[in-house]
Amino acid sequence: MKDKGLVVSTKEDMAQVEVQCFTEHCQNCSARSLCVGKNQSKGLIMVRNPLRASAGDEVEIEIPDTKYSRSLILLFGTLLLASLVGLGLGSLLAPLLPLSSSAASLLGLLCALIIAGIFLSRYFRAKNKVSLYPVIKVITKKGERHG
Amino acid sequence: MELLAIFVAAILINNFVLRYFLGICPFLGVSKKIDSAISMGLAVTFVMSITAVVSWVINHWILIPFKLDYLQIVSFILVIASLVQLVEMFIRKISPPLYQALGIYLPLITTNCSIFFLALMASLREYNFVESIIFGVGSGLGFTLAIILMAAIREQLDHAEVPEALKGAGIALIVAGIMALAFLGFSGMIK
Numbered sequence: 001m002k003d004k005g006l007v008v009s010t011k012e013d014m015a016q017v018e019v020q021c022f023t024e025h026c027q028n029c030s031a032r033s034l035c036v037g038k039n040q041s042k043g044l045i046m047v048r049n050p051l052r053a054s055a056g057d058e059v060e061i062e063i064p065d066t067k068y069s070r071s072l073i074l075l076f077g078t079l080l081l082a083s084l085v086g087l088g089l090g091s092l093l094a095p096l097l098p099l100s101s102s103a104a105s106l107l108g109l110l111c112a113l114i115i116a117g118i119f120l121s122r123y124f125r126a127k128n129k130v131s132l133y134p135v136i137k138v139i140t141k142k143g144e145r146h147g
Numbered sequence: 148m149e150l151l152a153i154f155v156a157a158i159l160i161n162n163f164v165l166r167y168f169l170g171i172c173p174f175l176g177v178s179k180k181i182d183s184a185i186s187m188g189l190a191v192t193f194v195m196s197i198t199a200v201v202s203w204v205i206n207h208w209i210l211i212p213f214k215l216d217y218l219q220i221v222s223f224i225l226v227i228a229s230l231v232q233l234v235e236m237f238i239r240k241i242s243p244p245l246y247q248a249l250g251i252y253l254p255l256i257t258t259n260c261s262i263f264f265l266a267l268m269a270s271l272r273e274y275n276f277v278e279s280i281i282f283g284v285g286s287g288l289g290f291t292l293a294i295i296l297m298a299a300i301r302e303q304l305d306h307a308e309v310p311e312a313l314k315g316a317g318i319a320l321i322v323a324g325i326m327a328l329a330f331l332g333f334s335g336m337i338k
Contacts, residue, residue: 044242051248069182071245075238076189080287083196087280102276106204109197117237 009059015049036132048134056142078116084113150281152337157285159333163261164293165326170261173296175274175319184298192255192287195265199283202266224302225264231256
C-alpha cells in the first residue's frame with residue numbers, strides 16, 4: 001500500500017509527513033463519502049527519510065499491507081479476548097461482591113478493557129518507534145511545484 | 148444447553164450475513180484478502196460483543212424501568228456510534244499510522260446494520276444478560292466465519308478464469324448466494 005503526503009519537517013533520518021485522507025485502496029470505494037466528513041483533517045506521521053526529502057516536498061510512502069493486518073488482528077483480538085475474560089471473571093466473582101451478576105460482569109469488562117488498553121498503548125508506542133515506514137519516492141520538490 | 152443452542156444458532160443457522168443478508172457492505176468490501184477479512188471479523192466481533200452488553204444494560208437499567216422503550220432504536224444507534232468512536236479515538240491515540248491504515252474499516256462498522264440488528268434482536272427475544280453476550284459473540288463469530296470463507300474463495304477466484312462480465316462484484320454475489328444455500332443445510336440442527 002502506498003500513500004502520498006507532504007513533508008512538514010525533517011530531523012536527522014526522519015521526516016514528519018502530512019498524509020492525505022485516502023489510501024490508494026479507497027479511491028474506488030463506494031462508501032468513500034462516509035470518510036470525507038470524518039477525515040478532512042490530515043494526519044501527521046513520522047517516516048524514515050532515506051531519500052533526504054526536505055520540508056515542502058511531496059513524497060510517496062510505502063506501507064506494507066501485512067504489517068497493518070497483523071497489527072489490526074493483534075489490536076482487535078486482544079480487545080475481544082480481554083472483554084470476554086473480563087465478562088467471565090466478573091460473572092465468576094459476582095457472589096463475592098455486593099453487586100448483581102450483570103453489574104459485576106460489566107465491572108469486569110471495564111477493568112479488562114482498561115488493562116488491555118494500557119497494554120496495547122505501551123505495545124504500539126514501542127512499536128511505532130522502531131518500525132517507521134520509509135519514503136520511497138520524492139514526487140515533486142518544493143521549488144519545482146511552485147515554479 | 149440453551150446457551151450452546153443460542154451460540155451455535157448465531158454462528159451457523161441464523162448467520163447474519165448468509166441468512167439475513169445483513170452487513171453485506173463490509174462482507175463484500177473487505178473480503179479480498181484473508182488477512183483483512185480476519186481483522187475485519189475480529190473488529191466486528193469485538194464491537195458486537197460490547198454492543199450486546201451495553202445495549203442490554205441501557206435497555207434493562209434505563210429504558211425499561213423508566214418506560215422509555217420507544218427510544219430503543221435511537222439509543223442503540225447512539226451506543227454503536229459512540230463505541231466505534233471510542234475505539235477510533237483510542238487507535239488514533241496509540242498508533243496514528245494504524246489509524247490512517249484503517250481508512251474505511253471503522254466507518255463500515257458504525258454503519259453495519261448487522262450490529263444494530265443484533266441489539267434489536269437481543270431485546271426482542273428478551274435475552275438475559277448472559278444470553279445477550281453469547282448471542283453477541285456468536286453473531287460476531289458467524290460474521291467472521293462468513294467473511295473468512297468468502298475471502299478464501301475470492302483469493303482462489305483470482306486464479307480462475309471468470310467470464311469478463313462476472314468479474315468483481317458479480318462473481319462475489321454469486322459466491323455469496325451459493326454460500327447462503329450451503330448454510331441453509333444447518334437449519335435443521337436446532338429447533
